[in-house]
Amino acid sequence: MSEGPQVKLRTQWLARHLQGRRADRILTERQDLSATAEQLAGQTVARCYCKGKHIFIEIGPDWVLHNHLLMRGKWRMAKGPFLFIPTQYWLVIESGSSAICNINGQVLEFITHQQAEDITKRLGPDILADPYPREEVIAKLKVQRKPISEAILDQAVIAGIGNVAKSEALFLAEIDPRVPANTVTNDALVRLSDAMRQVMQESLEQGGRWIHRVYQRHREPCHTCSTRIAVIRMPPSKRSTYFCPKCQRKH
Ligand SMILES: [Zn+2]
Structure with a gap:
């Protein structure tokens, strides 16, 4: 994929x-x-x-x-x-x-x-574009009512994010995937945008491979707090999002 x-x-x-x-x-x-x-x-x-x-x-x-x-x-x-x-x-x-x-x-x-x-x-701004379009990414996310995990997957909002980058970036930014995007604070959106860019650049440097911190680690211990990784499927995409219920609460 x-x-x-x-x-x-x-x-x-x-x-x-x-x-x-x-x-x-x-x-x-x-x-x-x-x-x-x-x-x-x-x-x-x-x-x-x-x-x-x-x-x-x-x-x-x-x-x-x-x-x-x-x-x-x-x-x-x-x-x-x-x-x-x-x-x-x-x-x-x-x-x-x-x-x-x-x-x-x-x-x-x-x-x-x-x-x-x-x-x-x-298409929305490309998270890997140079120069890095951080302000544009944040402005796009701020007005979305859908869950933040769905907003970042929407290619008209941000271009390039797929199912792996979605889970990994939300974990790094410590944001609950279920919260509506328009209720996430500006600081948290900055963290999320930087985290998306980070996981995508990481993968670029690894020849397209991903580092799985949470992705496909359902029920395995979180590397930070040992809580078991959870998985949810939010509408409309209903695609799986892996997250740590304890670490991802800062929004
Ligand atoms: Zn954790």
Whole structure:
């Protein structure tokens, strides 16, 4: 599963292998992609970038390949040229003797630059962006009525946070995941924003792996106070949040 750090690492990898290179052929069996893919043969990949969990690959002057990996999507390198492409390969970009392959999508579409801009505009500030958008993150969270654990998972509020970073950051910031975001004090929101940035940067430095302080540690002792780690599922996402009922009370 890909959250902000994994997507950022994958985008850096795509940029290393594609940016400034000619896409000799773009192969796909998908009907919705094939006409544009064919038209783009011989064009140069201008730029690969991401915001939150969304990846954008600019090919030629007019088109952007938009990708969201969700749970199953992957990018891999293979040797080209391909004689045929395996069924789980949604798209292959051949450049020289190498081929950059998208496997299992899961969101993969050709869009215009305007559409790409519309997507990034709808997303909240990227917690990994430089400069660090702390004030913007706090301003966005302050007005949310939903539980703080749900607010930080909402990509329109903050871009890049997934289920692991959510639990870990709330634990580091010592905030109860159930409290409505708009009742959390400013000091606690500053702590939370910094904690989100910290766990995401930690994961980036670890090559995309996470340090599990609470995540998937249900009933195991808290590293700080030995209380058993609890798990809850808050609406609307109902995704599991792991937390320490004793440590996470400062909001
Ligand atoms: Zn504890």
